[in-house]
Amino acid sequence: MALQILRTGDWVWLPSKAGGEYAVDIGAKVKFTDSGQIQVVDDDGQEHWLDKKVALKAMHISSVEGMEDMIELGELHEKGILRNLFTRYLENNIYTYTGSILVAINPYQVLDIYNMQQIQQYKDKKIGDLPPHIFAIADNAYYSMQRYGHDHGESGAGKTESTKLVLQFLAAVSGQHSWIEQQILEANPILEAFGNAKTIRNDNSSRFGKYIDIHFTPSGVIEGARIEQYLLEKSRIVNQAHNERNYHIFYCMLKGLTQDQMNQLHLKDATGYYYLTQGGEITCEGRDDRAEFSVIRAAMKVLMFTDDEVWDILRILAALLHLGNVKYSSTEVSNIESAEIQDKTEIQLVAKILGVDANKLYQGLTSKTIQTREESVTASLSQEASLDVRDAFVKGIYGRMFIWLVDKINAAVYKPSNPGQKVRSIGVLDIFGFELFDNNSFEQLCINFANENLQQFFVHHIFKLEQAEYDSEGIQWEHIKFVDNQEILDLIAIKKLNIVALVDEEAKFPKGSDATLLQKLHQHHSKNRNYLMPKSSRAAQFGISHFAGNVFYNVKGFLEKNRDTFSIDLMELIRNCKFPFLLNLFKEEFKLSGKNTLKRNATLGSQFKKSLESLMATLNACQPFFVRCIKPNEFKKPQIFDRELCTRQLRYSGMMETIRIRKAGYPIRHKFKDFVDRYRLLADGIGPAHTVDCKQASQKICGIVLKGTDYQLGKSKVFLKDAQDVYLEHQREITISKKIVIIQKMVKGWHQRRKFLLMKKNVVIIQAVWKGYAQRKRYLAIKRGYMRLQALFQSRVLTQRFVGYS
Ligand SMILES: Nc1ncnc2c1ncn2[C@@H]1O[C@H](COP(=O)(O)OP(=O)(O)OP(=O)(O)O)[C@@H](O)[C@H]1O
Numbered sequence: 001m002a003l004q005i006l007r008t009g010d011w012v013w014l015p016s017k018a019g020g021e022y023a024v025d026i027g028a029k030v031k032f033t034d035s036g037q038i039q040v041v042d043d044d045g046q047e048h049w050l051d052k053k054v055a056l057k058a059m060h061i062s063s064v065e066g067m068e069d070m071i072e073l074g075e076l077h078e079k080g081i082l083r084n085l086f087t088r089y090l091e092n093n094i095y096t097y098t099g100s101i102l103v104a105i106n107p108y109q110v111l112d113i114y115n116m117q118q119i120q121q122y123k124d125k126k127i128g129d130l131p132p133h134i135f136a137i138a139d140n141a142y143y144s145m146q147r148y149g150h151d152h153g154e155s156g157a158g159k160t161e162s163t164k165l166v167l168q169f170l171a172a173v174s175g176q177h178s179w180i181e182q183q184i185l186e187a188n189p190i191l192e193a194f195g196n197a198k199t200i201r202n203d204n205s206s207r208f209g210k211y212i213d214i215h216f217t218p219s220g221v222i223e224g225a226r227i228e229q230y231l232l233e234k235s236r237i238v239n240q241a242h243n244e245r246n247y248h249i250f251y252c253m254l255k256g257l258t259q260d261q262m263n264q265l266h267l268k269d270a271t272g273y274y275y276l277t278q279g280g281e282i283t284c285e286g287r288d289d290r291a292e293f294s295v296i297r298a299a300m301k302v303l304m305f306t307d308d309e310v311w312d313i314l315r316i317l318a319a320l321l322h323l324g325n326v327k328y329s330s331t332e333v334s335n336i337e338s339a340e341i342q343d344k345t346e347i348q349l350v351a352k353i354l355g356v357d358a359n360k361l362y363q364g365l366t367s368k369t370i371q372t373r374e375e376s377v378t379a380s381l382s383q384e385a386s387l388d389v390r391d392a393f394v395k396g397i398y399g400r401m402f403i404w405l406v407d408k409i410n411a412a413v414y415k416p417s418n419p420g421q422k423v424r425s426i427g428v429l430d431i432f433g434f435e436l437f438d439n440n441s442f443e444q445l446c447i448n449f450a451n452e453n454l455q456q457f458f459v460h461h462i463f464k465l466e467q468a469e470y471d472s473e474g475i476q477w478e479h480i481k482f483v484d485n486q487e488i489l490d491l492i493a494i495k496k497l498n499i500v501a502l503v504d505e506e507a508k509f510p511k512g513s514d515a516t517l518l519q520k521l522h523q524h525h526s527k528n529r530n531y532l533m534p535k536s537s538r539a540a541q542f543g544i545s546h547f548a549g550n551v552f553y554n555v556k557g558f559l560e561k562n563r564d565t566f567s568i569d570l571m572e573l574i575r576n577c578k579f580p581f582l583l584n585l586f587k588e589e590f591k592l593s594g595k596n597t598l599k600r601n602a603t604l605g606s607q608f609k610k611s612l613e614s615l616m617a618t619l620n621a622c623q624p625f626f627v628r629c630i631k632p633n634e635f636k637k638p639q640i641f642d643r644e645l646c647t648r649q650l651r652y653s654g655m656m657e658t659i660r661i662r663k664a665g666y667p668i669r670h671k672f673k674d675f676v677d678r679y680r681l682l683a684d685g686i687g688p689a690h691t692v693d694c695k696q697a698s699q700k701i702c703g704i705v706l707k708g709t710d711y712q713l714g715k716s717k718v719f720l721k722d723a724q725d726v727y728l729e730h731q732r733e734i735t736i737s738k739k740i741v742i743i744q745k746m747v748k749g750w751h752q753r754r755k756f757l758l759m760k761k762n763v764v765i766i767q768a769v770w771k772g773y774a775q776r777k778r779y780l781a782i783k784r785g786y787m788r789l790q791a792l793f794q795s796r797v798l799t800q801r802f803v804g805y806s
Contacts, residue, residue, distance in 0.1 A: 006030050006058075007033060008030055008031065009030060010058065011027060011028070011063070011064045012027075013028070013079060014026050014056065022643075022645075022651075023644065024079045024647050026044065026083075027042065027064075027083045028043065029041050036052055037049045037052060038052055060080070062074040062075070063080045063084065066088055067084060067096075068096060069096075069098070070084050070098040070103075071097070071658070071662075076667065078647065078650065078656065081098070081650060081655070082643065084096065085630070086641050086643070086646075089105050089639075092107065094106075096132050098628075098658055099658050101658065102137050102626070102627045104627055104628070104629050105158075105630045106158040106629065108632070108636050108637055108638045109638040113133070114168070116172070118133070118135060119135060119172045122135035122169075123139055127140050134166060137166070138165070139173070140625065141426045142170060142173055142174075142220070144623065156201045156631045156636065157630055157631040157649070159433075159629045160196075160204070162627050162629055163212070167185060167428070170426065171185060171222065174221050176221050176222065180222060180224060182302060183302055183413050184222065184225045186298075187227060187413065189295050189296055189299040191210065191227070191405070191409070193248050193249040193296045194247055194248075194249050194401075194402055195208045195229070195232055197244065197245050197246060198245040199241075199244050200241070201631075201634065203284050208229050208230060208231060208232040208233065209229065209450070210230065210429075210431070211227070211427055211431075212225060212227050212228075212428045213426075214425060215425045216426070218424065220424075224415035225414065226410055227406055227409055227410055227413075228611070229406045230431065230608070230611060230615075231432075231446055231447070231608060232399060232402050233443065234395040235395070235443075237320070237394055238275060238395060239391075240279035242279055246275055246276050246279075248287075249296070249317065251270050253293060253314060253317055254267060254276075256292075256293025256297070257314070265314065266353075267321070273321045273325060275325075304408075304411075309581070312579075312581035313401065313405075313581075316582065318353055319350045319353040319354050320394050322346045323350050325346050327343060328387060329341075329383070337382045337383075339380070339382060339383040339385070339386035339387075341362065344358070347362050347365070354579050356573050356578075356579075357573070357576070363378075364567060365390050365570075367379060367381055367569070368569065369567070388560075389570070392566040393566045393567075393570050395566075396566045397582070400585040427618065429615075434448055435551075436549060440554060441553065442503075442558045442605075444553065445553050446604075446608050448544070448546055448551060449492050449609075449612070450608075452488050452492065452546060455484075455485055455547050456486065456489060457616060457624075460484065462658050463482055466662065466665060473714025473715050473719070475666070475714050476712065477665060482664045487529075487530055488530050488546060491525065500606070502520050502521055503603075504603050504605055507605075508603070513559065514556055518540060518541075518555045521555075522542065525542075529545070530544060531544065532544065532545060532552065534552060540556055541555065542555065548652040549651075549652070561604065562603045562604050571586075574586055630646055630649050630650070630653075633645065665719075667720075668720040668721070668722065669718065669719055670720070671716060672716060673689045674689075675717075676689040676697045676701070677689045678732070680697065681732065681736070681739065682735055683705070686701065695713070709721075
């Protein structure tokens, strides 16, 4: 964009003063230009005085007005996108398209845009017919089926809410109000109770990923669904950060059970449990745990949970809470640091509730059997190690129960189709976004690995869309290059000795340790440009240069987390328990294991990798639609737009990828008519667009102005590179300036001539009057002279005559 002379009312881009990684230019309006300085007011309402000589970039008209689809922005860059989202957000337009992506900004207020009337309005409409909306995406998916939506974003951005809205829309438009629809909708309260928790960033944060596949009959009626879950955050069950809570279900249960049930399970108020109070919060503002418990119970009924099953779940939850209250003390046995539990009340309770032997439970929680080839040795554990064993036990049970719950829900809602029958389905993926914390561990590696996969899928998809546009326009695109993140995926999980494989290998090795793992990682990958060595050689870290930024992972606990198992002694305890429900949770493991020895199960890393592969295969067979959820502020408040927070999310979202891919090809496209209207003045003899053949005219303009450069003409559009667009705009401005000079010249000439002619006319009048006046004056003088002469003459004549007579 060429620099302009600024006038009051113009819009410009003001370079950010904040500095830093996420600082982006802000929009501003020129207020005064009268003095040597100009005053501008930026989008945040801040006034700035600037020297008139400061070169400010003028804002494109599309950025001033805002666009529903940001791909149409004249300036497709970060600041343009950010401003567009900002101005729309202030008007409560929380949805905006960027090509095929729907950007949704969490409004943090209830907007009246999801009612039945809106559903009806969006039903059967094309995208773009109505303002951007999550219902437009859901409708599009419904009418073209075999598509899926993908909610993506960071915690609290609104992924889960978006997922629920899509489900709500689909249930409404398939229009049957059937039992199965209700069952699918009721799966949510259960999953949320066991898999959501209050975090600092979100009062109802999903701590697991999910993919819901909804199946339809050929006539479009919902006939079933299948839910897949990914990577529940298990550490939360035993540990909560400040101001956070454990999973909702614990608090709901303690509020909602009858006194009699509480007595049977020996339960008390939530304040009495270590596992529920570490965050210092047992209530969550705006949530009624007692009422929620009724909702959960009702949902369980709808999903065919028997009363016995519900009771068994409660038993397990109670046992876990009691386990958390087991108090260890440190002691020494044969000069070895050991742990003992003095008050055995909790042990007795847990043993009773879980139907296990109390002594064996005690043993299992304080000692460990190590099996060597020849014999098995029991060693006592230190207090710290005992706590780890207990917590691993609790996490193991809860994690398996969560999987059981999802299986149970699927048993109710999943109706396998007849072989050979094509399944029509819409899948909705609600999955964790890219994570970068102060301390990143194995979970973050898995999550970021998932995001790398999704990013690649996204990039390929966008690229495919671009190719489709080029193909339909008959444009040559072979030479367009783009780089995806394959190298990073290779490093994490594909190439030989990749990170996941090394973590697995070390986890399976009985003497494996986090330290040797780190050594091996450094040894094999230090030369890989996507592998980052820690800044300090003593740090137990390694880094990965992810598509969204560099992340350093702390290897401490990697192996334990990857093994995802607990001690053989406690596993044996469960194998011998008299609680069928608990036994059933572990049936897969026991099925795999031999008579008495436990066969090693797949590690968490390899399980996750496998489920991710299957997810990617499913996604690749679908026509995707992306919903990018953005969190506007950390305060969970409406109408606050934190520019840096949003910029960071935009960068991580892959949305910039759309722009990057566009830029790799021909980012600027003009319809022939628009092109002619805008640039016809660059070539002589081209009339207005409606009077000429626009394709030919476009060709002529390009031939003259862009001769020898890389542009292409498609079937309906001109395809240009950025530089050509800048050049065309520049030429247009120069030509306009020249024409303006000509017009100015003509106008000035005409004006001066008119002035001259008028003056001339007036001068003639003045001259005529003056001349008349002068002549008249002269005439009168002459006349008077002659009169005097006459008189004189006559007097002479008369005198002579008188003298002659006399
Ligand atoms: N469209 C919306 N309208 C009104 N409020 C919303 C909307 N979307 C999200 N919210 C609010 O934001 C909160 C957080 O949203 P949500 O739980 O969907 O985030 P999330 O991205 O799934 O986060 P997490 O990854 O932590 O699960 C919701 O509890 C709700 O209060």
